[in-house]
Amino acid sequence: MKKFLNSVDTILSESLAGFASAHSDLVTLDPSGKFIRRNELKPGKVALISGGGSGHEPLHGGFVGFGMLDAACPGQVFTSPTPDQMMEAVAAVDSGAGALFIVKNYEGDVMNFDMGAEMAEGDVLQVITNDDIAVKDSTYTTGRRGVAGTLVVEKVLGAAAEQGLDLAALKALGDEVNGNARSFGVALTSCTVPAAGKPTFDIGEQDMEFGVGIHGEPGRRRDKMRPADDIAEEICGAIIEDMGAASGKPSLLFVNGFGGTPSMELYLMYNSARRIFEQHGITIARSLVGSYVTSLDMAGCSITLVGLDDKTLSYWDAPVHTPGLRWGM
Secondary structure, three states, rough: OOOOOOOOHHHHHHHHHHHHOOOOOOOOEEOOOOOEOOOOOEEEEEEEEEEEEEEEOOOHHHOOEEEEEOOEEEEEEEEOOOOOHHHHHHHHHOOOOEEEEEEEHHHHHHHHHHHHHOOOOOOOEEEEEOOOOOOOOOOOOOOOOOOHHHHHHHHHHHHHHHHOOHOOOHHOOOHHHHHHHEEEEEOOOOOOOOOOOOOOOOOOOOEEEOOOOOOOOOOOOOEOOOOOHHHHHHHHHHHHHHHHHHHHHOOOEEEEEOOOOOOOOHHHHHHHHHHHHHOOOOOOOEEEEEEOOOOOOOOOEEEEEOOOOHHHHHHOOOEEEEOOEEEEO
């Protein structure tokens, strides 16, 4: 294992300290290290809080700031944050309008965010993201996993919260956006968790893991490498089939890298995916390409399609200023 680190025991705390220092104009790391919070809170606005295991950067801490999250709770690598982290984050950023948790559908995350909501003072609701269509159940979940579509939920809800939507309306909107999102990932290599010191799974030089999760969970099957167009064809076909009639909406196409794939390859996959979707009559109204929901050093990508209407399009286009995402400002 070759990684820039001093100790596997301190890699998270040192990384968080560096992140907070580099982006001190936007965010603050709580002295306890339990959460990252937005510097400038907006009185009367519903607080948006997310989090999860580290190793998916810039998700979630990188999306704390104007137009997205008010706080993010980082767990250890691929490990859920603890309920007290969420409870203390609520106390720090809830200005009286309540808090909404945005939670990826993994067993530990769901359980701990549930407990955090129960422990917190004030009104707390939750949106559970489960956009991954690759497998119904996995090692970490009951039901579909929450993956790259989580970013879209955070962005849309962040804009809506800035514009004054109340807690119940934000919850309904988050469920709607999640329901219109479909994702599917493929890995070319494994990731290496620092504490483990070796790849999570073994994969041959000519193999790929089709339908992989963002923790290196197994997918639908192990397959031989194929041309990018063939890979995109199968992924996009599965997304279209799963969406059914909803695929007729104008859509956001999001090609997300897992951390070890260069932009050249991500844009190539975007080119293939967009062509395939448009051949099926899907209008790509918005696009996002880059490594936003990663899996440490894994090579691979996911394709996400999210159906949008005029309302969600306007929220997507609204200004955002976070360490990991910025436009319109």
